[in-house]
Amino acid sequence: MNRRTLLARAAAALGVLPVLRRSLRVAFAENAPARRVRPSDPAWPSHASWAKLNEAVGGRLIKVNSPLNACRETPDTAGCGDLFTKLQNPYYIGDNVALTQSAGWLDAWESQPSVYAVAAEKTDDVVAAVNFARDNNLRLVVEGGGHSYLGTSNAADSLLVWTRPMYSIVLHDSFVGAGCSAAQAPQPAVTIEAGAMWVDVYDAVTTKVGRYVQGGGCVTVGVAGLVQGGGFGSFSKNYATAASWLLEAEIVPADGAVRLAHACTNPDLFWAVKGGGGGSFGIVTKLTLRTHELPALFGGTLLMIKATSDTAFRHLLGRFFKFYSDSLFNPHWGESVTLRPGNTLEVRMVSQGLDKQQAETVWQPFLDWVHGSPQDFTHAQAPVIGSMAARNWWDANYRRNNLPNTVHSDGRAGAPETHFWWAGNQNEVGIFWHGYQSIWLPATLLQTDGQQRLTDALFAASRDWSVYMQFNKGLAGAAPEAVAAAKDTAMNPAVLDAFALAIIAGGRPATYPGIPGHEPDLSLARREAGRIEQAMDELRKIAPDAGSYVSETNFFEPSWQQAFWGPNYPRLLSIKKKYDPAGLFFVHHGVGSEEWSADGFTRVDAR
Numbered sequence: 001m002n003r004r005t006l007l008a009r010a011a012a013a014l015g016v017l018p019v020l021r022r023s024l025r026v027a028f029a030e031n032a033p034a035r036r037v038r039p040s041d042p043a044w045p046s047h048a049s050w051a052k053l054n055e056a057v058g059g060r061l062i063k064v065n066s067p068l069n070a071c072r073e074t075p076d077t078a079g080c081g082d083l084f085t086k087l088q089n090p091y092y093i094g095d096n097v098a099l100t101q102s103a104g105w106l107d108a109w110e111s112q113p114s115v116y117a118v119a120a121e122k123t124d125d126v127v128a129a130v131n132f133a134r135d136n137n138l139r140l141v142v143e144g145g146g147h148s149y150l151g152t153s154n155a156a157d158s159l160l161v162w163t164r165p166m167y168s169i170v171l172h173d174s175f176v177g178a179g180c181s182a183a184q185a186p187q188p189a190v191t192i193e194a195g196a197m198w199v200d201v202y203d204a205v206t207t208k209v210g211r212y213v214q215g216g217g218c219v220t221v222g223v224a225g226l227v228q229g230g231g232f233g234s235f236s237k238n239y240a241t242a243a244s245w246l247l248e249a250e251i252v253p254a255d256g257a258v259r260l261a262h263a264c265t266n267p268d269l270f271w272a273v274k275g276g277g278g279g280s281f282g283i284v285t286k287l288t289l290r291t292h293e294l295p296a297l298f299g300g301t302l303l304m305i306k307a308t309s310d311t312a313f314r315h316l317l318g319r320f321f322k323f324y325s326d327s328l329f330n331p332h333w334g335e336s337v338t339l340r341p342g343n344t345l346e347v348r349m350v351s352q353g354l355d356k357q358q359a360e361t362v363w364q365p366f367l368d369w370v371h372g373s374p375q376d377f378t379h380a381q382a383p384v385i386g387s388m389a390a391r392n393w394w395d396a397n398y399r400r401n402n403l404p405n406t407v408h409s410d411g412r413a414g415a416p417e418t419h420f421w422w423a424g425n426q427n428e429v430g431i432f433w434h435g436y437q438s439i440w441l442p443a444t445l446l447q448t449d450g451q452q453r454l455t456d457a458l459f460a461a462s463r464d465w466s467v468y469m470q471f472n473k474g475l476a477g478a479a480p481e482a483v484a485a486a487k488d489t490a491m492n493p494a495v496l497d498a499f500a501l502a503i504i505a506g507g508r509p510a511t512y513p514g515i516p517g518h519e520p521d522l523s524l525a526r527r528e529a530g531r532i533e534q535a536m537d538e539l540r541k542i543a544p545d546a547g548s549y550v551s552e553t554n555f556f557e558p559s560w561q562q563a564f565w566g567p568n569y570p571r572l573l574s575i576k577k578k579y580d581p582a583g584l585f586f587v588h589h590g591v592g593s594e595e596w597s598a599d600g601f602t603r604v605d606a607r
């Protein structure tokens with residue numbers, strides 16, 4: 001028994017373990033660096049040190065150079081024209097270590113490449129990078145799919161751990177966490193390495209073997225980033241969040257020791273990565289998610305209803321939310337409606353477990369009501385209500401052949417033919433955000449006495465900006481098993497009582513600060529940010545203390561600890577301090593980030 005264990009056992013016997021633990025922790029934190037090192041500092045590692053790291057990671061250390069650099073000085077070349085065509089492809093962006101899916105956010109952040117990146121192929125590469133960053137006091141960044149809205153997977157003057165090359169996916173018929181067989185029944189599952197994207201997981205689990213795994217809606221999002229935020233997909237009203245089904249994770253925290261985390265081993269760390277936010281507790285190298293039986297059918301309902309006056313639009317909203325509450329507020333229905341300019345209601349909903357006729361029957365009373373007032377409402381597009389084999393939902397070839405308008409393909413030479421992205425996500429590729437806000441709307445607003453307030457607030461908000469209501473991102477009305485699983489995650493419990501996540505956001509795709517011809521229009525951006533704020537203020541009036549989803553939220557959220565995690569924050573903070581007492585892992589508005597400057601380089605009490 002070593003001295004520390006002996007001391008701890010003696011202290012436990014005397015009942016002083018918590019006090020001792022606290023003081024050990026404080027001592028460790030006090031020795032923690034106050035400032036991180038930049039390339040201009042004398043303490044920045046020497047060439048020889050970097051060469052040693054390169055050797056340790058099998059030559060996978062990259063000196064990062066952004067392809068955008070060449071276009072800063074000479075933007076009018078054919079090469080730059082070609083680059084900006086490539087930048088419309090999210091796979092091209094994801095495959096480039098210097099780039100992120102969003103280009104930046106007004107007055108918040110601009111995508112900046114790291115100085116060096118470790119293109120990790122295995123857990124040992126991650127361990128070497130974590131140890132190197134900690135020992136050399138570097139700003140460490142982790143990037144998987146690169147889809148962070150808040151810019152948390154990029155930072156200038158940093159060392160990046162890029163997990164893109166870790167993409168193995170292995171299915172299990174009956175998985176039990178190591179050493180957990182007494183406490184856990186075997187489950188069908190899939191083990192996924194940290195750099196995989198959902199498109200590959202859906203191909204392996206659904207298209208190839210006909211099972212369901214809860215992942216993200218956007219298929220190019222990274223698996224590890226999504227799970228750590230919680231993670232919603234189109235069918236979350238039936239299957240809850242991705243984090244709800246995490247069975248095991250392999251994690252490298254700040255001490256560089258590889259840890260398994262599941263219900264029986266490191267259960268605190270396990271709970272924290274289920275919604276506690278990416279990039280804060282360590283680097284997840286692989287994770288195992290339970291899979292589910294696949295329903296026979298998935299489907300979609302697309303409507304675009306235009307009201308001819310403000311009064312008619314108010315009636316339309318009132319009628320729709322009553323109809324939603326009576327007929328759609330259940331595990332069969334997910335996705336969204338958007339209140340668009342010109343008094344238009346766009347319905348883009350999905351169903352699971354219903355055939356075309358069943359879905360039509362559900363919608364008929366609402367459509368009859370709309371058709372009963374032709375002077376008030378018109379269809380801006382022909383309505384579509386349909387269903388298809390669930391197994392084909394993420395099948396790229398099926399979609400190309402049967403529903404070609406729904407997808408774009410990665411057409412680059414050698415790209416897997418399974419790689420597609422939703423046409424609806426195109427306008428977020430390379431986007432520069434002007435504003436982005438979200439709140440969870442409580443299901444009490446669907447009750448009879450709440451509906452009027454809900455529709456009044458939505459109408460008022462829609463005078464300023466489009467309001468996007470994602471029903472699948474609130475778990476009220478979800479299947480009981482889904483709700484029970486989601487309860488045991490670190491997300492703000494407000495998600496359980498919310499019927500939808502309301503998102504109000506705007507920006508411009510393919511916009512890159514500093515690149516002539518692609519610069520954001522800052523005065524337009526400011527005006528739009530103001531209108532987004534005003535629109536969200538209308539919703540805050542009916543949900544003043546509403547939480548917000550950490551992965552899809554406002555960079556400037558003032559009470560982020562409460563908004564993202566509610567009563568779970570103190571527990572998350574204590575887990576953070578246990579596994580990362582010196583704050584090696586920093587992300588904007590991540591757990592424990594209040595101890596650091598906005599750029600993550602300086603401890604707040606050291607300034």
Ligand SMILES: Cc1cc2nc3c(=O)[nH]c(=O)nc-3n(C[C@H](O)[C@H](O)[C@H](O)COP(=O)(O)OP(=O)(O)OC[C@H]3O[C@@H](n4cnc5c(N)ncnc54)[C@H](O)[C@@H]3O)c2cc1C
Pocket residue numbers: 101102141142143144145146147148149152153163194216217218220221222223224225226228229230231232233277278279280282283284285425428551552587
């Ligand atoms: C176009 C688009 C569509 C989206 N659609 C959805 C959706 O349908 N449902 C939903 O829930 N969310 C959605 N999101 C939000 C998305 O879930 C989050 O942005 C998520 O964090 C992205 O993960 P990533 O790996 O792609 O991104 P990254 O930017 O690489 O990572 C996000 C965060 O996680 C950290 N991280 C990444 N990998 C690891 C790791 N291995 N270990 C530790 N930390 C890590 C990063 O440091 C960063 O802080 C969408 C985002 C975009 C841009």
